[in-house]
Amino acid sequence: MADNNKSGYSNLVKTLSWENGVLTLLDQTKLPVEVINEPQGSIEQVWDSIKKLKVRGAPAIGIAGAYGLLYGVKDIQDMETSRFMDVLKEKAAYLDSSRPTAVNLSWALKRMVAKAETITDLSAAEIYEVLEKEAIAIHEEDKALCRGMGENGKVLIKDGMGVLTHCNAGSLATSELGTATAPMYLAHEDGVKFKVYSDETRPLLQGARLTSWELQQSGLDVTLICDNMAAFMMSKGFIDLVIVGTDRVAANGDTANKIGTMGVAILAKHFGIPFYVACPSSTFDLSTEKGDEIVIEERDAEEVTFFGERRTGPEGIQVRNPAFDVTPNELIAGFITENGIVRPPFKENLAKSFK
Numbered sequence: 001m002a003d004n005n006k007s008g009y010s011n012l013v014k015t016l017s018w019e020n021g022v023l024t025l026l027d028q029t030k031l032p033v034e035v036i037n038e039p040q041g042s043i044e045q046v047w048d049s050i051k052k053l054k055v056r057g058a059p060a061i062g063i064a065g066a067y068g069l070l071y072g073v074k075d076i077q078d079m080e081t082s083r084f085m086d087v088l089k090e091k092a093a094y095l096d097s098s099r100p101t102a103v104n105l106s107w108a109l110k111r112m113v114a115k116a117e118t119i120t121d122l123s124a125a126e127i128y129e130v131l132e133k134e135a136i137a138i139h140e141e142d143k144a145l146c147r148g149m150g151e152n153g154k155v156l157i158k159d160g161m162g163v164l165t166h167c168n169a170g171s172l173a174t175s176e177l178g179t180a181t182a183p184m185y186l187a188h189e190d191g192v193k194f195k196v197y198s199d200e201t202r203p204l205l206q207g208a209r210l211t212s213w214e215l216q217q218s219g220l221d222v223t224l225i226c227d228n229m230a231a232f233m234m235s236k237g238f239i240d241l242v243i244v245g246t247d248r249v250a251a252n253g254d255t256a257n258k259i260g261t262m263g264v265a266i267l268a269k270h271f272g273i274p275f276y277v278a279c280p281s282s283t284f285d286l287s288t289e290k291g292d293e294i295v296i297e298e299r300d301a302e303e304v305t306f307f308g309e310r311r312t313g314p315e316g317i318q319v320r321n322p323a324f325d326v327t328p329n330e331l332i333a334g335f336i337t338e339n340g341i342v343r344p345p346f347k348e349n350l351a352k353s354f355k
């Protein structure tokens with residue numbers, strides 16, 4: 001499927017594509033039962049696809065947002081430039097409202113608007129053309145970032161290890177090798193023999209439906225466990241390393257990721273297992289000082305009271321459904337980035353890395 005992937009994994013899924021002005025998304029809500037690619041027809045449809053997690057994962061929603069913004073302005077290319085710029089900014093704010101926690105979405109939209117701001121001497125049609133190239137550049141760069149994280153992180157994975165991951169920070173969450181999975185794909189390609197344990201990740205089962213599916217497709221040795229089995233597996237010595245992705249890292253290294261990640265990090269600390277976070281530089285938000293300031297998306301109660309189509313909680317029950325939590329920096333051994341592994345003290349070392 002992924003005709004242009006450079007990893008050697010010919011069966012890596014193509015999460016999204018842009019061809020002849022059409023954004024096509026693999027509808028991740030249907031996986032692993034059905035593989036359905038859904039062409040997008042409007043900015044509203046892209047907003048909805050991000051909101052409903054048809055496309056999800058921090059880098060992937062950034063790329064989808066950049067392409068989605070093009071839909072918002074493609075029919076106003078004959079507009080006077082300053083009015084075009086106003087609409088562009090309105091549409092960027094609209095798309096940014098679809099999901100609040102992953103910084104990559106606002107990062108990509110800001111980058112698109114900033115690009116346009118440097119060329120306001122051009123006509124709207126010319127700006128559109130430049131913006132299309134910018135969105136394609138964001139998409140292409142992500143492939144290289146994933147590979148960089150893979151190269152820098154694969155040394156952590158040794159023969160005989162068990163590696164635990166949570167949620168999906170894989171190819172489905174990015175454009176190619178994933179973030180947390182990139183070291184796994186490349187270690188596997190190098191012939192390292194290791195096992196991956198994938199937390200199922202309630203309530204929406206990204207670990208079960210997506211991570212275990214994509215790793216299995218690529219021939220990795222993957223075992224699915226329920227979230228509440230992680231402690232047992234660690235206590236029995238099955239897990240030697242944890243690698244997860246992230247949606248936003250604050251300047252002090254506090255890390256937002258899928259709900260349940262903090263619990264895994266606490267367990268890893270208890271059992272003396274190194275806990276790493278893999279992410280591209282676009283996921284660091286140095287303007288956010290610490291984790292408390294990160295906005296945590298709260299999603300619909302039905303995601304908790306239903307398991308698929310089946311009701312599993314009583315009608316009218318009070319529900320909380322935070323989609324992310326924030327792992328305190330002291331539980332993190334390092335950040336696997338495209339530029340290398342950043343280790344504590346994070347405040348100083350992240351500032352140095354991103355100066």
Ligand code: MRU
Binds near residue numbers: 169247259323
């Ligand atoms: O709600 P989701 O499925 O978008 O959550 C995704 C995650 O939490 C991922 O771990 C994170 O975005 C990193 S993706 C490389």
